[in-house]
Amino acid sequence: MSEEFTEPVVVLHVGLFREADCWVRLLSPSKGVVTGFAFGGMRSRRRFCGCLDAVSKVQFRFQRSKRGEYLTLCEGALLDRFTGVRQRPGRLGMAVNCLKFVEAVQLGEHGAPEIFALLTQTLQLLDETPALEPVVPLFFRARVAFEHGYQPELDQCLLCGCDLEPGRNASFVLERGGLVCGACQGRAPGPLAALERGQWELLRRVLLAPPEQWPVFPERADQVVQATARLLDQYVQYHLGVQWDGNRFVRS
Ligand SMILES: [Zn+2]
Numbered sequence: 001m002s003e004e005f006t007e008p009v010v011v012l013h014v015g016l017f018r019e020a021d022c023w024v025r026l027l028s029p030s031k032g033v034v035t036g037f038a039f040g041g042m043r044s045r046r047r048f049c050g051c052l053d054a055v056s057k058v059q060f061r062f063q064r065s066k067r068g069e070y071l072t073l074c075e076g077a078l079l080d081r082f083t084g085v086r087q088r089p090g091r092l093g094m095a096v097n098c099l100k101f102v103e104a105v106q107l108g109e110h111g112a113p114e115i116f117a118l119l120t121q122t123l124q125l126l127d128e129t130p131a132l133e134p135v136v137p138l139f140f141r142a143r144v145a146f147e148h149g150y151q152p153e154l155d156q157c158l159l160c161g162c163d164l165e166p167g168r169n170a171s172f173v174l175e176r177g178g179l180v181c182g183a184c185q186g187r188a189p190g191p192l193a194a195l196e197r198g199q200w201e202l203l204r205r206v207l208l209a210p211p212e213q214w215p216v217f218p219e220r221a222d223q224v225v226q227a228t229a230r231l232l233d234q235y236v237q238y239h240l241g242v243q244w245d246g247n248r249f250v251r252s
Contacts (some may be wrong), residue, residue, distance in 0.1 A: 051076030104249035
């Protein structure tokens with residue numbers, strides 16, 4: 001018997017092969033990034049109405065082939081099209097950037113439930129929030145790295161273990177993923193970035209709070225947001241080894 005299962009997924013990328021068939025790259029909460037085939041998908045409005053489009057949340061019924069080599073999409077039910085994202089090019093660009101990143105990090109089962117929830121919440125944020133900073137995809141990437149297992153230590157100094165509090169002098173250690181206190185800065189490994197008070201708070205919010213809380217930026221937003229974004233970008237590149245070249249993600 002071939003295995004069947006049904007679950008909600010986010011559609012990342014759809015491609016056509018032959019006349020009416022397509023392959024669908026998707027993020028599953030149980031399996032990570034996988035590809036399924038919708039045979040006759042382009043002809044069957046009844047089985048796939050509105051489901052074969054990137055930037056959609058869809059509940060698919062899957063069937064695994066007898067030898068387990070590939071997944072067939074049997075039918076789908078559209079759960080969310082994120083219309084507010086599709087109507088605004090800027091938002092669509094940010095959403096596609098997040099989807100391409102998920103594809104590029106070759107996500108397996110590990111961390112998939114958390115990253116699926118994170119992607120869904122980020123798409124909702126892009127869909128529903130009136131004003132947003134363009135740094136949302138960068139925050140998303142940092143959070144994917146965090147959920148993927150590269151979790152920086154944000155409460156204690158990496159070297160002496162003292163408690164760190166906002167307002168105290170602290171620096172980010174890129175290589176180790178964490179913070180060191182002022183007294184330990186001289187003996188920390190690799191390059192350091194000194195954190196200002198607002199940055200420490202933003203870093204915590206991006207890595208720990210749900211995406212809906214990301215847009216509430218502290219005072220002096222621009223400078224703090226830009227500095228934190230640069231730091232997070234370096235952190236993601238260092239730990240996940242992928243870099244945005246302006247059009248797509250490449251292995252660095
Ligand atoms: Zn210390």
